Amino acid sequence: xxxxxxxxxxxxxxxxxxxxxxxxxxxxxxxxxxxxxxxxxxxxxxxxxxxxxxxxxxxxxxxxxxxxxxxxxxxxxxxxxxxxxxxxxxxxxxxxxxxxxxxxxxxxxxxxxxxxxxxxxxxxxxxxxxxxxxxxxxxxxxxxxxxxxxxxxxxxxxxxxxxxxxxxxxxxxxxxxxxxxxxxxxxxxxxxxxxxxxxxxxxxxxxxxxxxxxxxxxxxxxxxxxxxxxxxxxxxxxxxxxxxxxxxxxxxxxxxxxxxxxxxxxxxxxxxxxxxxxxxxxxxxxxxxxxxxxxxxxxxxxxxxxxxxxxxxxxxxxxxxxxxxxxxxxxxxxxxxxxxxxxxxxxxxxxxxxxxxxxxxxxxxxxxxxxxxxxxxxxxxxxxxxxxxxxxxxxxxxxxxxxxxxxxxxxxxxxxxxxxxxxxxxxxxxxxxxxxxxxxxxxxxxxxxxxxxxxxxxxxxxxxxxxxxxxxxxxxxxxxxxxxxxxxxxxxxxxxxxxxxxxxxxxxxxxxxxxxxxxxxxxxxxxxxxxxxxxxxxxxxxxxxxxxxxxxxxxxxxxxxxxxxxxxxxxxxxxxxxxxxxxxxxxxxxxxxxxxxxxxxxxxxxxxxxxxxxxxxxx
Amino acid sequence: xxxxxxxxxxxxxxxxxxxxxxxxxxxxxxxxxxxxxxxxxxxxxxxxxxxx
Ligand code: SF4
Ligand SMILES: [Zn+2]
Numbered sequence: 001x002x003x004x005x006x007x008x009x010x011x012x013x014x015x016x017x018x019x020x021x022x023x024x025x026x027x028x029x030x031x032x033x034x035x036x037x038x039x040x041x042x043x044x045x046x047x048x049x050x051x052x053x054x055x056x057x058x059x060x061x062x063x064x065x066x067x068x069x070x071x072x073x074x075x076x077x078x079x080x081x082x083x084x085x086x087x088x089x090x091x092x093x094x095x096x097x098x099x100x101x102x103x104x105x106x107x108x109x110x111x112x113x114x115x116x117x118x119x120x121x122x123x124x125x126x127x128x129x130x131x132x133x134x135x136x137x138x139x140x141x142x143x144x145x146x147x148x149x150x151x152x153x154x155x156x157x158x159x160x161x162x163x164x165x166x167x168x169x170x171x172x173x174x175x176x177x178x179x180x181x182x183x184x185x186x187x188x189x190x191x192x193x194x195x196x197x198x199x200x201x202x203x204x205x206x207x208x209x210x211x212x213x214x215x216x217x218x219x220x221x222x223x224x225x226x227x228x229x230x231x232x233x234x235x236x237x238x239x240x241x242x243x244x245x246x247x248x249x250x251x252x253x254x255x256x257x258x259x260x261x262x263x264x265x266x267x268x269x270x271x272x273x274x275x276x277x278x279x280x281x282x283x284x285x286x287x288x289x290x291x292x293x294x295x296x297x298x299x300x301x302x303x304x305x306x307x308x309x310x311x312x313x314x315x316x317x318x319x320x321x322x323x324x325x326x327x328x329x330x331x332x333x334x335x336x337x338x339x340x341x342x343x344x345x346x347x348x349x350x351x352x353x354x355x356x357x358x359x360x361x362x363x364x365x366x367x368x369x370x371x372x373x374x375x376x377x378x379x380x381x382x383x384x385x386x387x388x389x390x391x392x393x394x395x396x397x398x399x400x401x402x403x404x405x406x407x408x409x410x411x412x413x414x415x416x417x418x419x420x421x422x423x424x425x426x427x428x429x430x431x432x433x434x435x436x437x438x439x440x441x442x443x444x445x446x447x448x449x450x451x452x453x454x455x456x457x458x459x460x461x462x463x464x465x466x467x468x469x470x471x472x473x474x475x476x477x478x479x480x481x482x483x484x485x486x487x488x489x490x491x492x493x494x495x496x497x498x499x500x501x502x503x504x505x506x507x508x509x510x511x512x513x514x515x516x517x518x519x520x521x522x523x524x525x526x527x528x529x530x531x532x533x534x535x536x537x538x539x540x541x542x543x544x545x546x547x548x549x550x551x552x553x554x555x556x557x558x559x560x561x562x563x564x565x566x567x568x569x570x571x572x573x574x575x576x577x578x579x580x581x582x583x584x585x586x587x588x589x590x591x592x593x594x595x596x597x598x599x600x601x602x603x604x605x606x607x608x609x610x611x612x613x614x615x616x617x618x619x
Numbered sequence: 620x621x622x623x624x625x626x627x628x629x630x631x632x633x634x635x636x637x638x639x640x641x642x643x644x645x646x647x648x649x650x651x652x653x654x655x656x657x658x659x660x661x662x663x664x665x666x667x668x669x670x671x
Contacts, residue, residue, distance in 0.1 A: 536660065552629070553657045556647060
């Protein structure tokens with residue numbers, strides 16, 4: 001951090017948050033709110049005189065609340081800039097000044113009670129999101145008695161206790177009586193690998209953290225006994241297994257089983273009941289202190305960053321990468337990269353590796369000096385657009401802008417458009433053309449596929465990245481599937497216009513299947529949510545017109561799901577065989593009439609538009 | 620508002636009840652019977668009861 005602070009090309013904005021982001025790859029404008037710190041960081045030399053006289057105290061966040069700090073404080077010893085800040089919530093008050101002691105003793109006159117938040121706009125070409133993670137709070141796990149029993153602490157609290165820079169200068173003591181605990185128990189997977197605790201995933205770092213902690217204890221206090229209760233120890237990294245072996249050789253007991261209950265006995269000692277699954281028996285253990293090895297959680301306060309940068313998350317809340325194998329540090333939004341635990345739980349080494357990769361990606365982008373964008377983007381016909389703004393609301397990338405009130409028609413930033421085509425399928429005026437996936441091109445495919453023996457065909461709309469690729473997987477695995485299924489590829493299922501589906505039915509298709517990526521895999525952030533909404537509308541539309549809605553089907557198929565692709569196609573063929581010639585004839589007739597009505601409506605609207613234009617007095 | 624809705628599977632015809640909020644962010648759904656994603660919200664249970 002010191003190096004970063006001193007680097008001529010790095011500007012550190014600490015005690016700040018991102019208030020707004022606009023623009024696109026290569027041209028982002030980021031508005032940063034620099035919070036008032038009430039101490040001029042350029043004057044403060046961190047002498048600490050203010051801290052000595054400040055009477056107001058607050059639990060020290062850095063020390064996990066195990067000690068207190070003053071209202072004026074240095075967040076942590078290595079803070080950059082090395083300057084104090086004043087926490088106004090804790091200060092006795094400056095309006096009117098209730099105490100003013102810090103200002104009195106500051107020789108540099110760095111204290112400024114009138115300081116205000118400042119907004120700064122910076123222009124950047126790329127953004128790396130490395131907002132970190134939160135730590136699980138085990139208070140809700142009643143059986144472990146965290147916060148009820150003083151000597152049940154979390155691994156984060158233990159970390160501060162054993163750290164030379166911690167509140168006890170590295171002397172391990174237990175909270176209830178400040179004595180050194182000689183029997184210490186560790187419970188693994190607290191808040192991890194358990195859906196009951198809200199996280200089915202492995203937090204990745206806790207096992208090795210505990211192994212390290214046990215070695216530290218045995219090193220500092222050779223007579224101390226350590227026991228670790230675990231499901232399985234995940235020592236997957238380089239040298240990790242050796243460390244685990246060392247811990248066992250040092251006499252640390254590893255007991256397979258997750259304790260069911262902790263209770264307090266005399267003198268603050270703790271009794272723990274566990275089913276030892278190796279020995280297959282219930283056991284009771286007594287400890288002086290128990291450490292809950294808590295898991296990690298996605299940041300709870302980075303929702304605004306996710307919204308501003310149109311980032312998507314996994315079901316658990318970790319940021320989604322653009323592609324798990326090929327673009328692991330790219331966010332789906334061009335020019336945005338992700339690193340560290342905001343993407344998934346990981347240790348320091350992996351975080352540094354990922355940060356290096358993100359920096360290299362940024363370097364490659366910025367050094368190129370120009371951005372090559374895909375030619376699959378949308379084009380808006382300004383003559384037809386009526387500034388309704390629907391496309392602006394649904395674009396997952398914020399690539400479109402329009403103003404309904406000011407009648408400013410929609411426009412697109414090509415560099416920000418990812419080409420999903422959702423806007424094209426949404427525009428009620430038909431003002432948006434998707435380059436390379438135009439309405440005319442897709443409709444021509446529908447018509448061609450149904451030109452002959454339409455009653456024997458199933459029209460399958462498949463997205464480029466997942467369902468179409470699922471078809472490829474089925475193909476290269478030589479999986480046989482019904483030949484009646486005819487595929488039409490779009491980049492995203494969000495491109496599939498309701499009109500395409502109705503056209504297929506109008507041309508005599510017995511069954512139409514819309515397929516796309518699973519929600520978590522959507523290559524266009526969340527564009528496929530629009531697909532579902534359209535399907536809901538279409539099912540209703542068909543039902544209202546006495547057309548069996550079951551003839552329209554939906555399926556999410558990933559690129560790896562060849563067997564699911566095969567199964568779905570065969571199911572479509574089975575469904576096709578249930579559709580009668582009468583049903584098809586009825587559908588064709590009803591939808592043809594609807595189309596006629598729609599055409600008449602459009603012609604009338606065009607006429608009205610034209611006459612409104614001619615009525616406007618010239619000049 | 621999240622409330623129980625009547626759902627219908629467009630693949631196997633299975634009718635079931637599941638929580639749904641038309642205004643909330645969508646989640647991926649599948650039929651509890653056949654696992655197909657062709658599932659459709661029909662109407663809220665409360666609304667259906669009021670009708671009958
Ligand atoms: S194609 Fe997709 S990304 Fe491009 S403007 Fe339309 S909705 Fe946005
Ligand atoms: Zn079903």
